[in-house]
Amino acid sequence: MQTKPFRIGTRGSPLALAQAYEARDRLMAAHNLPEEIFEIVVLTTKGDRITDRSLAEIGGKGLFTAELEQQLVAGDLDLAVHSSKDMPTVLPEGLYLSAYLPREDIRDAVVGRTAPKLIDLPHGATVGSSSLRRQALIRRMRPDINVITFRGLVDTRLRKLQEGQVDATLLALAGLKRLGKVEVITDILDPDSFPPAPAQGAICIESRIGDTRVDELLAPINDAPTFDTVSCERAFLAALDGSCRTPIGGYAVCEGDQIRFSGLILTPDGRHHHAITIDGNRRDAAALGTRAGQDVRARAGSSFFEDWS
Numbered sequence: 001m002q003t004k005p006f007r008i009g010t011r012g013s014p015l016a017l018a019q020a021y022e023a024r025d026r027l028m029a030a031h032n033l034p035e036e037i038f039e040i041v042v043l044t045t046k047g048d049r050i051t052d053r054s055l056a057e058i059g060g061k062g063l064f065t066a067e068l069e070q071q072l073v074a075g076d077l078d079l080a081v082h083s084s085k086d087m088p089t090v091l092p093e094g095l096y097l098s099a100y101l102p103r104e105d106i107r108d109a110v111v112g113r114t115a116p117k118l119i120d121l122p123h124g125a126t127v128g129s130s131s132l133r134r135q136a137l138i139r140r141m142r143p144d145i146n147v148i149t150f151r152g153l154v155d156t157r158l159r160k161l162q163e164g165q166v167d168a169t170l171l172a173l174a175g176l177k178r179l180g181k182v183e184v185i186t187d188i189l190d191p192d193s194f195p196p197a198p199a200q201g202a203i204c205i206e207s208r209i210g211d212t213r214v215d216e217l218l219a220p221i222n223d224a225p226t227f228d229t230v231s232c233e234r235a236f237l238a239a240l241d242g243s244c245r246t247p248i249g250g251y252a253v254c255e256g257d258q259i260r261f262s263g264l265i266l267t268p269d270g271r272h273h274h275a276i277t278i279d280g281n282r283r284d285a286a287a288l289g290t291r292a293g294q295d296v297r298a299r300a301g302s303s304f305f306e307d308w309s
Contacts (some may be wrong), residue, residue, distance in 0.1 A: 009079070023079075069095060078207065097205070110168055126166045127167060135270075174200065259280060259281070
């Protein structure tokens with residue numbers, strides 16, 4: 001019998017809270033448990049506190065997870081809810097990604113002020129994005145566009161857009177759906193030509209290895225197709241030593257027992273890229289992603305990666 005609440009860690013942004021509440025609600029429904037069995041614990045991360053510089057400048061993806069992971073390791077949290085695309089490929093010792101919720105839409109959305117589509121923006125228009133992947137893909141599509149770093153909460157970016165600081169910005173469609181803000185979208189980008197970040201649209205849950213009580217709690221809400229596709233995508237990222245300093249896109253799709261992965265690496269200016277599409281059995285999802293990453297790395301050569309630093 002559970003005598004004290006399960007402590008669920010999360011960042012405090014509206015999107016992070018929406019994701020934590022979704023995880024809690026799914027756990028309540030799966031186990032027929034009351035809300036008071038769960039406590040949402042809000043922590044502020046370094047990534048939340050520093051918003052005037054790119055993630056690459058201040059340390060990369062772990063900036064959104066370190067404080068939560070410290071409390072997990074210490075036993076002060078039972079589990080933590082994250083946006084999967086924010087997760088480093090190497091986790092602290094003793095922690096793992098134990099469950100994924102059913103994945104939302106993987107695509108990127110355009111929010112345009114002077115034109116609805118990127119292709120229709122005026123010559124020399126300014127687009128704001130904090131993602132090096134999005135920046136590189138925009139430059140590949142429209143070399144004339146001025147791309148600037150654009151960080152902050154979704155509402156902050158939308159306000160900056162309306163103030164005229166940029167002509168357009170790009171946001172994850174999944175986040176806009178979870179926040180109930182789909183009405184701001186002016187275009188949705190095709191993942192074949194504008195691939196998302198690996199793990200985009202997926203909510204993951206991180207917990208302690210060997211914590212059977214939490215493992216049993218999470219097992220009923222783990223979505224197998226999401227687990228397999230994201231495992232494949234994260235393996236691709238890991239094989240390329242992916243971080244916020246590297247423009248990398250990729251996504252996997254499950255069809256029955258099969259999985260197909262498409263991946264892409266670019267130089268920051270978008271001028272050079274290497275792509276791959278590979279398929280195989282879902283049980284080999286992670287190995288497939290690793291093989292795809294190793295293939296791309298070999299074809300690109302070390303000089304390609306040196307250009308990123």
